[in-house]
Amino acid sequence: GAGVSQSPSNKVTEKGKDVELRCDPISGHTALYWYRQSLGQGLEFLIYFQGNSAPDKSGLPSDRFSAERTGGSVSTLTIQRTQQEDSAVYLCASSPPPPGQTQYFGPGTRLLVL
Amino acid sequence: RKEVEQDPGPFNVPEGATVAFNCTYSNSASQSFFWYRQDCRKEPKLLMSVYSSGNEDGRFTAQLNRASQYISLLIRDSKLSDSATYLCVVNTNAGKSTFGDGTTLTVKP
Numbered sequence: 001g002a003g004v005s006q007s008p009s010n011k012v013t014e015k016g017k018d019v020e021l022r023c024d025p026i027s028g029h030t031a032l033y034w035y036r037q038s039l040g041q042g043l044e045f046l047i048y049f050q051g052n053s054a055p056d057k058s059g060l061p062s063d064r065f066s067a068e069r070t071g072g073s074v075s076t077l078t079i080q081r082t083q084q085e086d087s088a089v090y091l092c093a094s095s096p097p098p099p100g101q102t103q104y105f106g107p108g109t110r111l112l113v114l
Numbered sequence: 115r116k117e118v119e120q121d122p123g124p125f126n127v128p129e130g131a132t133v134a135f136n137c138t139y140s141n142s143a144s145q146s147f148f149w150y151r152q153d154c155r156k157e158p159k160l161l162m163s164v165y166s167s168g169n170e171d172g173r174f175t176a177q178l179n180r181a182s183q184y185i186s187l188l189i190r191d192s193k194l195s196d197s198a199t200y201l202c203v204v205n206t207n208a209g210k211s212t213f214g215d216g217t218t219l220t221v222k223p
Contacts, residue, residue, distance in 0.1 A: 031209050042215030043158070043201070050209050091157055099209030100146040105157035 004106035025094030120214035137202030
């Protein structure tokens with residue numbers, strides 16, 4: 001079946017612009033995660049959606065970052081007024097119920113802020 | 115102190131060697147444990163889950179020690195294709211997931 005998909009695969013933007021990154025999870029997966037990975041670094045947790053519960057936003061680095069998940073499926077991560085330090089790979093993952101199961105990752109969006 | 119800690123390496127080993135990676139976690143409420151593999155410029159992929167009784171998948175053996183909050187991964191008879199970064203992952207039963215920074219393995223001919 002189809003895996004997790006993310007779009008765009010690459011995004012180059014200018015400092016100060018807003019960007020939207022999209023994630024389509026595997027059908028039936030109730031949990032969705034966003035992570036950020038800078039070059040040569042580990043995964044940095046950003047936000048976690050679990051079913052209809054309030055999302056865990058504890059990893060969002062600033063109020064320029066926000067995410068939503070519509071209809072319990074597709075998710076959009078929005079970065080406002082991008083900065084050069086936002087340049088990284090943004091990875092989305094989904095997992096089936098119950099909570100705590102294996103995560104399946106999308107290929108990521110490579111963001112470069114000039 | 116990080117919630118999940120791994121020795122970053124790098125581990126450089128010859129083909130055929132046995133190598134072990136360790137991981138410690140601080141959240142005693144952690145319920146599920148995994149090892150992921152990440153190749154250069156690729157997304158992480160599940161290598162294996164880790165069960166309390168220990169589990170084996172071919173050349174790979176994972177063990178969990180809940181009392182010491184410690185997870186290990188043993189790779190026997192290393193292959194060139196095993197070269198990658200190995201990530202330790204710890205989940206709570208609410209689904210909150212924490213990744214270690216990874217241990218880099220290079221297997222050389």
